[in-house]
Amino acid sequence: MARLFLDTANVEEIREATRWGILDGVTTNPTLMMRAGTADLKANTLKIVDLVQGPVSAEVVATDAGGMIEEARKILSWSEHVFVKIPCTAEGLKAIREISTWPNGRVNATLIFSPTQAYLVAKAGASYASIFVGRMDDAGLDGMEVVRQTRDIFDNYGFHCQLLAASIRHTAHVVDALLAGADIITLPFGVLQKMIRSPFTDVGLERFLADWEKVAGG
Numbered sequence: 405m406a407r408l409f410l411d412t413a414n415v416e417e418i419r420e421a422t423r424w425g426i427l428d429g430v431t432t433n434p435t436l437m438m439r440a441g442t443a444d445l446k447a448n449t450l451k452i453v454d455l456v457q458g459p460v461s462a463e464v465v466a467t468d469a470g471g472m473i474e475e476a477r478k479i480l481s482w483s484e485h486v487f488v489k490i491p492c493t494a495e496g497l498k499a500i501r502e503i504s505t506w507p508n509g510r511v512n513a514t515l516i517f518s519p520t521q522a523y524l525v526a527k528a529g530a531s532y533a534s535i536f537v538g539r540m541d542d543a544g545l546d547g548m549e550v551v552r553q554t555r556d557i558f559d560n561y562g563f564h565c566q567l568l569a570a571s572i573r574h575t576a577h578v579v580d581a582l583l584a585g586a587d588i589i590t591l592p593f594g595v596l597q598k599m600i601r602s603p604f605t606d607v608g609l610e611r612f613l614a615d616w617e618k619v620a621g622g
């Protein structure tokens with residue numbers, strides 16, 4: 405079953421989505437923390453963990469392997485639900501290789517824009533490979549093709565790394581990611597709201613209620 409994550413650090417959005425009973429996890433990043441107006445990564449991450457009781461990703465800000473590993477050690481100690489986000493760079497690969505040997509080494513490899521990057525992070529031991537579909541589309545590329553090719557590569561060689569479709573911009577991205585076989589889709593709250601609603605549902609419901617009122621109303 406494809407899992408659905410919210411791509412936000414906003415606790416109120418997460419609280420609301422957990423009430424709908426379909427949320428499996430959350431991904432955050434420094435930009436999302438800035439939008440949520442907090443620099444307290446630990447407190448905010450733990451609030452989110454409390455709400456979802458599932459995987460919650462928090463990102464390092466160091467750019468050298470040593471610094472990433474040091475930050476990862478702290479971040480991963482906060483909760484068994486926390487995954488550490490490490491960018492796909494040469495330093496990031498070194499860090500992923502090291503962290504994934506730890507018993508609690510849950511890595512979400514991030515900022516992935518090609519099947520070769522996805523292959524490398526999987527080889528290094530990442531648990532998730534986050535492919536940024538929307539940012540590629542923004543640049544005139546076909547982001548979903550990277551998801552499709554990565555799916556084939558992971559399947560061809562039996563990689564355990566989960567394919568995470570990120571940078572989702574609209575509901576068509578969600579459908580395409582599901583058809584492409586993404587293991588996880590992380591999406592903004594606004595896209596999740598749009599997945600639920602259809603004007604046809606609203607009109608249909610209105611008509612049912614009006615007709616019921618005619619036959620059963622006083």
Ligand code: G3P
Nearest residue numbers: 411431538539570571572
């Ligand atoms: O979680 C990271 C990714 O989803 C970023 O999305 O909208 O900043 O391209 P976006």
